[in-house]
Amino acid sequence: MRPRTFFAFVGPSLVLMILFIAIPLVSVFLQSFWQTQTVFERVEIENCTPGFPAPNCTTQTVTRPLLDESGRTVTETIYVGLDAYRAVVQPEAVAAAFAAGEDFWSRLSNIDFWKALRFTLTFTLITLPLVVGLGLAIALAVNAALRSLRGPIIFVSLLPFIVTPVIGALSIRWLFIGDGILTNALEAMTGTQIFMFAQGWTIEILMLTYRVWHVAPFAFVVFYAGLQTVNQDTLESAVIDGASRFERLRYVVIPHLMPLIVFVSLIHLMDAYRVFEEVIGFSSQAHRISLQFLTYDFLMPDDSGNRSISRASASSMLTMIGIVILLVPLLMRTWRDYKPRG
């Protein structure tokens, strides 16, 4: 392809990438080192609020932003270096936890960032094999099913993938919360009282299960497409050589699907590390939070309109670094596969 044609094709996508990914990323990167603060003054003022029977007037000292002549708040931006990162990661508290010895883990998980990292990593690494395994299993099952049944089976297996993640999580939550029908069913079966939302580990299981249920269809579709291109001659010769069903899977099918498995793993790692919908959907924040939720929590204004932009930026940079570290092994593999062989 001539370079001109190449750029004509790639150009629009490059421009959009720069506009919507690269520039925001640079801005977030910068904001994690700078802090914009409102300049406050402390003044004594009298406020009146409704009281019974007469209005309630009190004089109090309040902190309020300084306004300039045109009525805008005065802000100042200062360079704070790694302060925002320090405020998120809290290295001193980690060192103190190390020094404390035995209850290291409980002390570490008392710090939001480490608590979120722990959950995010468990979530990502446990769902990964389950999604790949379940996707492959469905694909093999569908591939072995009668041709006339395949259409309906594919349709049904794809359904979870179509559901909007937050909506799906909310519906699962309503099935289990309080006296939800599934909790009731479980209680009837086991004969014990069950409270899925009363402790962290049960919520965590729900979240993991939900994600696997939701993403497995994606893996299934990709693997099913891959199965259609397995070389039938190789399979037949394997049969003639006396290879069992498992051996055919192990030595013919899986090697053939390997690039697809790497692809699905890459996508899943990226998605799962940014776990967020489950925290909102299952309102798990009292027990389990994720890194993405931490960023969101910093960014949401409270009632008084305060937002922690610097810490939100720092935490999202850390999330990105985390994803890159997780992806490195898989990316290196892909790189090796596509490198021109000498």
Next chain:
Amino acid sequence: MKTSHLALAAALSLAAGPALAQGECAFTTDMEIKHLSAAFPAWVAVTDAMKECAPNLVVELDQEFRQKQPTAFAAEPSLYHIGGVANGTLTPLLNDGTIRPLDAYVEQYGQDLSPNQLIRIDGRIMAIAMMVNTQHLMYRTDIFEELGLEVPTTYAEVLEAAEAIRAAGVVEYPIGATMASGWDLAQDFVNMYAGFGGEFFDESGMTLIDSEAGVKALETMKALTEYMDPEFLVSNSTYVQQQFQQGKIAMANLWATRASAMDDAAESQVVGKVGMAPAPLAEAGARPATTIWWDGIVIAANVPDEEAEAAFRLAMEGLSPRTVAEHNDDAVWLVPGYEPGPMATGAIETAMMGPVAYPSSVEMGLLHTAIGNNIADFLTGQESAEQSLADAKDAYTAAAREAGVLQ
């Protein structure tokens, strides 16, 4: 331009027919005025009344209004003329200087307002309140009568009553509470802490919640959770309301705005069985463990003066005694002409006992978040009360430093 607007207004009023009873309006306008507020029944009543007097009124009722209000009001021109606020959500607008003083308008058009409705900040009227809201005790009168229980006035009595109700086994859980982690949980703590007489900040803006009152507040909350649905950390106001309506709980310290839902025959299985009582005292001789809130309107600063004036006069139509007469039981109105119904007694008696008004400020916003994110660990038994208060204090300090409130 002007004529086409008029023609449109005429067409609209023809289309809407007799519903537009403009005859009752003391003021009408066909300017395009925009309103943003929460979506509870009182706001629906007020905005419906305003619509009758202004066919071009654009009303946006959104429970998450607090997320967009500060930014929308800071735009030039402001995206809304009228904002519905509570004492908490007033603070960011006030701080950004995006709402205008209303003294001149009140003098000219506010003859129907009672002094209690005028929210004065630093001597100037910045908002007009329309109703008060507070969390107070709601209880099942039938259960209390059957078991011969007195209505509890302190939390010690609440616990005794809960024990008796549990022993009798008449409901699944004796107590319900708005303890969903985050804002609700923090509000529950703020109520209890204020009840124990705790101060939130010292003079320098450092928080004082890691005090004896803080520990007492947390321990009372924990004692109450023993009688609750174990999933209390996901239980928000709507959830508690439903638990009541489905007869699963016998008492709760719940928002006054939820009271009328107890007698809503379409949703509730306990119509006529829920009594309203003042918020219990934190302990004998202390303050009621609750805070007083008000809801009301503000007018944007960044809009042309004539539009702002029209918006204010329109708001007066919405907050008129006529609206209250038609929707008497939708809220505990501050508007003259309000006659408290039986469902409002709890809120009014609570207010008479003089609980603290929710101390909204820049620092309080930060502290509220810090509390909501940290005290759940104590209630789930993962750490001590002192530790979770210390965590909340650290979180507050970090956030306050970043915001520039603390040096």
